[in-house]
Amino acid sequence: MKRLLAIGVALMLGSFTAGNTLASDKVLKMSTTTSTEASGLLDVLLPALEKDTGIQVKVIAKGTGAAIRDGMDGNVDVIFVHARDREDAFVAEGYGTKRYAVMHNDFVVLGPANDPAGAKKQADVSSALKAVSESGSLFISRGDDSGTHTKEQDLWKQSGIPVEKKTITVVKSGKDVEISTIRPANSDAWYVSIGQGMGKTLTFAEEKQAYTMSDRGTYIKYKFGKTPAIDLEIVSEGDEQLANPYGVIPVNPAKHPEVNNKLAVEFAEWITSAKGQKVIADYRLEGQQLFFPDAM
Template identity: 50%
Template sequence: MRFLISALTIACLTLGAQAQDKTITIASTTSTQDSGLFNHLLPAFKAKTGIDVKVIAQGTGQALDTARRGDADVVFVHAKAAEEKFLAEGFGVKRFDVMYNDFVLVGPAADPAGIKGSKDIVASLKTIQAKASPFVSRGDKSGTHLAELDLWKAAGLDPAGAKADWYKEIGQGMGAALNTSKAMGAYLLSDRATWISFKGKDGLAIAVEGDTKLFNQYGVMLVNPAKHPHVKADLGQAFVDYVISAEGQKVIADYRIEGQQLFFPNAAK
């Protein structure tokens, strides 16, 4: 009842909440937001189409759930298996590859596990396990977390299941995980984009990079209007079309921090 009263009262407080004319909501990941890609991409999209985009940055799992509930028009995430499940459930219209970046294994600059410079992520994870070096896991069902679990699986290990005491699941976003591993002197898996734009790198360094297993694919999907009729299908589709168009792909490729390209467009031509 109080909600109703609040709502009625708030209705009088014009906060511009109903300014929904040309606006879409995108459920995306912390990596795309924290890396600053959206700050670069969205103004270009707005200039082209006049559409405002509101980004909810969550872990991939949570972003997909937000879309499942019908609280977003488009999902833009990076966990292919979870995305395909979302599609199979009928919540998405069609999935498009957009771009990739890669994951890097970040660790203390002092490199206690002695794996720095390795190009073999699987071997490095085995070393971490053998030396019981502290390792921070996102533990939040994000795309990065799912990728990390896949890598442990490829190494034939299951520290999460074994509840190893050197393996810390923190249940937070990428930046928080970087802050945590810095404080704990632990290794962790990060997407490169967040790592490059992360402001508190001192004391941390890349230990392992360049393994093809660290490939990180992003996909985009329109939320199915058949499931959620209020989805702004036309405007949402315009965003999907834009990011996979030659123009959108170039904008993505042009995004650089400190001279480094963060995302590599690879939409099907």
């Protein structure tokens, strides 16, 4: 009995270490956003990548802020995110080597079917948001510093509605750093910031029958891929401002020598190659095209 147990333990340990060594050959650590992972694209993209290049990707999905932070801390080899300004800053500050434009999808503004703010009638997204703010209907903001939240803050700024900037000071590396968020001014009564992922934000908005903003992929999933379907309608879409570009940035080995830059670059080049771009273009969610290749 004892011997059997010993053999069992040895086998388990053996397979464990064996698996580890095998896996460590071509494993890429990538941080991405929860919405990218939730879109389901990675489920077809990564197997195709492995088939072509033998690269296995270990995906760590977080909010955009945390995903970029993982890159800055050298916890991952590559980041795959959608927040253009911050991606550029990431490269400019030397954390990443180069931004590869991969694809884009778009954002949509959602609201209850009866559209109490009359946002559907508006010509563009700015006036739609203005209508929401003027009606005093609830608006649910992700408020989690994610790409979607970053986009939403930009949209409020560009809509011409007065905004207020809330800044808090924290200490980073011994220096005072300001962190600021933007929201419509005097909006305490109708603007709810919940600091959660897209899915949670959608269910929250549905629960409250409120307006919100979502990436199209998550919305399609909740609208067409779920029973019962989410009880929210698109009230504004198609505006150029709602475009949502995705980029891949290998982490700079000059900052973090331990990262696998060679593999990261191989990944970035494959995803922007004709093969990678075709996988993206062919991807369908609930029968709808979700992502549009940017590198072809």
